[in-house]
Amino acid sequence: MGRILDLLEILPLSVSLKTRKFNLFQSLNLPHFKFRDNDILVISSKYVSMSEGSVRKLDSVKKVSGRAIDLASKYHMNAKLVELVIRESDYIFKGIPGFLLSIRDGIIAPNAGIDKSNVSSGFVILYPRQAFKTAENLRRKFLLNLGIKVMVIIADSRLMPTRIGTTGIAISCAGFEPVEDQRGKIDLFGNILKVTLKAVADSLATIGVSTMGESNELIPAVVIRNIKVIATDRKLSWHDMAVDATEDIYMRAVQYKN
Numbered sequence: 001m002g003r004i005l006d007l008l009e010i011l012p013l014s015v016s017l018k019t020r021k022f023n024l025f026q027s028l029n030l031p032h033f034k035f036r037d038n039d040i041l042v043i044s045s046k047y048v049s050m051s052e053g054s055v056r057k058l059d060s061v062k063k064v065s066g067r068a069i070d071l072a073s074k075y076h077m078n079a080k081l082v083e084l085v086i087r088e089s090d091y092i093f094k095g096i097p098g099f100l101l102s103i104r105d106g107i108i109a110p111n112a113g114i115d116k117s118n119v120s121s122g123f124v125i126l127y128p129r130q131a132f133k134t135a136e137n138l139r140r141k142f143l144l145n146l147g148i149k150v151m152v153i154i155a156d157s158r159l160m161p162t163r164i165g166t167t168g169i170a171i172s173c174a175g176f177e178p179v180e181d182q183r184g185k186i187d188l189f190g191n192i193l194k195v196t197l198k199a200v201a202d203s204l205a206t207i208g209v210s211t212m213g214e215s216n217e218l219i220p221a222v223v224i225r226n227i228k229v230i231a232t233d234r235k236l237s238w239h240d241m242a243v244d245a246t247e248d249i250y251m252r253a254v255q256y257k258n
Helices: 024-028 045-052 066-075 077-089 129-147 200-212 249-255
Strands: 002-015 040-044 056-058 091-096 098-105 107-110 123-125 150-159 166-174 180-181 197-199 221-227
Touching: 002 045, 002 200, 024 040, 024 045, 024 249, 040 045, 040 129, 040 197, 045 056, 045 129, 066 077, 066 098, 066 200, 077 091, 107 150, 129 150, 129 166, 150 200, 166 200, 180 200, 197 200, 200 221
Parallel strands: 040 150
Antiparallel strands: 002 221, 040 221, 056 123, 091 098, 098 107, 150 166, 180 197
């Protein structure tokens, strides 16, 4: 994650409950909190989605494809939810009762990240529409409006294979390199690192998600202060943070047949 410069600070940002579309930057520019240069702002993907109005009433899904009907029957799911999963996914490759395991923008997610929690009954909340663009625009607004260099992560909670409970994952980021290449460096015993790449954005997302909580905390964002990352002004995409499923060590192992 980087060398600790001073005392690491993890600062939660509390807001009032939001139930409809709102201005994301204004909601985070709180009068009682002063951002500093090089702060890392970790924001809940659901909060971003809510700001965009990316909330759907399941009953509003009028057209359901034959594929959605077939998958819903096979995996005991609401066909309208399955239809949304199909629309939101790059592809779907597995399923169990209640869930379709899909990939979107390099992220493996149950039901393409569509969630029924922290949203009114009968509604679902989708992933942000253009998460990297949103993160970059937010970074620029802090710079242009406040003159402060803030780095941004849009984060979600995630189940890890074989592990109990959720951790964090970066849906997108802006202002710093999300992965640091450690290859060629020397470890404590003089060995040359050959394959190590450090998932900086995901590690910081986990800190943020752990602080935000998963239920009624009303903490949609966290500022991480005094931690070193590699700053960048280049536009990032999911290709900077993920590999294709055909290259992934776990996915290849699962799909491999003797």
